[in-house]
Amino acid sequence: MNVDLTEEQTLLQSTSRQFLDESLSLDALRHRTPNDIALVKDFWTHAAGLGWTSMFIPDDFSETLTSEPVLDLVIIAEEAGRALESGALLECNVVAYALMAGGSDATKADLLPGLADGSITASWAFAEGVDGWSGSDTTAQATADGDEYVLNGVKTTVVAATSADYFLVTVREDGELAQFVVPRDAVGVTITRLDALDLSRDFADVAFRDVRVPASSRVGTKGESADDAVERQWVLAITLQCAQMAGMLERVFNWTLEYAQDRYAFGRPIASYQALKHRFADHKVWIEAALGLSTGLTESFASGDPDVAELACVAKAHVGDKSVEIISDCAQMFGGIAMTWEHDLHLYLRRATVDRVLYGSPTQLRERLCVLVGL
């Protein structure tokens, strides 16, 4: 997030924080039961009312898509990360962005008003297999059949799939990348909820078996432009994810620092021990780097920087590793209490551990960086 917020952005930040404080309780996450999507739905309608899902959706759908709203959206994402937001802020915005970029008039008219007011939620069915977070991992197929397309394949690790009304599905058509919108209740769609480590969001595998969709549900054209569109969606996902993770990391850090100031051992606050002070100092360095990278990536995405994918790899590789490492060390500094079910720390550690691999793990992204610099 940028250091120099405008007056409007400061207001956006404070209203977002207030809304999250009032409507989300970490305790509710802890006692959430499987398939309890009511919590998500109710929260989401209110969030949409605050404009969380309409950043990329203009009043007139024929307007050209711009990426600048991401500058405001990351402010919400950072707050959402701090509060372990349980909706699908990232996924709904990626789908809205994709539809504005390439959706047919019919799809835009059907979906965008609902996405904007929160009555519809959507998610991106992208990954395949284990950790297949790249367009080249895509094997799901779309085959033309008269006026329709027939989709087959299995998408994995789809976020908020149990509550999503629509999926943006990345597939291959004649060997080339293409994208389609599919309603969850289409015949042949099977959603299998996963028992994920993260309690704040739900994840599922989504299978498409001879699912028939009209030609108008195609998003963009196949081939090179689909490669570009998928890359752009991925960078947007990473941008929002890094903002969320950086926000979460900063919150856990500040909370642990407060604890260390209050907790006494051997007659003095544990914050006075150099063994801990130096660890806090190191964490501070890498958290500032995470926040700086988040800002840099956001600005690169907003301005259409051609090297933005490289920065996305850098940001996620850093934030992904450091968030797990630092939150885990915070647990060490809290001591035994952080190992209990009632303590909130594990809720953050759970989410960070999943986020670390979601949309690409640091290991994958370091390899991708090597490829990007020509190695």
Place this chain on the structure above:
Amino acid sequence: MTNVTTPVSDDELEDVESFTARARAWVLANLPEAVDNAQARADHEDHVKQAAKARRVQRLIFDGGFAGLLYPKEYGGQGLTRAHQSAWRELTSDRDIGCLSHFKVTHGIMGPTLLDFATEEQKKSHIPAMLRGDELWVQFLSEPSAGSDLSSLLTRAQREGDVFVVNGSKIWSTFAHISDYAMVLVRTNLDVPKHSGLSMLFLPIRSEGVTLRTIQLSTGSAEFCEEFFDDVMVPVSDMLGQENDGWSVVMRLFFHERNMVSGNSLNDQVASGVGESAVSTEEELVTLARSVGKDKDSHVRQLIGEALVLDRLTHPTIRRVNALMKAGTLPPPGASITQLMRTLSKYRFKEIALEVGGAHVVLGGPDDEIGGHGHRWLVARVGTIAGGSSEMQRNAISERVLGMPRDPSPDTQLPFREVLAKRRR
């Protein structure tokens, strides 16, 4: 105290466009383009040659009317703005002026400290000479028994009328053997607490009674020096600031040092570390991986990916931290955040080179393209020790940025004489 000068009046200030046009013409006519990197590195090793070249180039720039862009005109500077300085840095970025890193301490730290504390006469005597390339200045601060805990230094300056008689020794002064003047932090009062009895003097390095030795590092390179003072006479008129207020001077000196490291100083060249390669680390590691035939090895690629991440996160982080400090959200010791980030990263690059190169980097000469990595590794720790050790940066971040309790210092309130007495017991 100001560290950036503003021109006397706006109508006298040359606009940046016209300055840039004038500077471009001069730079192209007078400063040759940089030679290739391998040659630049070999030249860099010869410090005596480099320093002599630096003096010539600085004189050329001074005569051209481009020296000390942010320094006041009355002391030989140009009285211009950061925008002019940025334009100059951009124009000279591909020129063969790497040697000017020998002036970064003089122009980026020593000159600004003189501007803050020197008398009019002291400024007139030395600042124009610094900008003309005639005077290279260094700092004599650390001592064999006082590094991180600088204020416990032992070098004594006994006042006898209008002179101080200096006895003691200093260490880790960079390039003192090819410099002209030094600021020397000395103890002038033993009967007050350690921070309150210090004064800042300056002296010609080749004064009578000063013995200077270069220190050979484990790689054989000699950038650092040590000095011994035997009844060195320094006139009281060569004191900076007030007697026994040397700690204020050195705190300000450190402020200028941090600014120089982050590129915000009165030094007109982008400050690279002296002795640092002009080649970027990323390119070096990629070249190394190819040279040893490991560029397809997945473990090696992970390590290079890690180096790329550390390299690419530098600028966004510096930008953020500087903005937070400017906004007052972070206090000035926030500069330790970027300093620690850079020194840890640079250390890690050298570790990675060692791992990527395997046996090749430990079985080659210091001038070999591959073996050089092994030799640079030997002194990789210089970066995490010199200019404030990583431990001191961590103390600064935890205590002065995060507000964690300070470590107890049993000696800060005692007269320094008693501190010494306790040590001997």
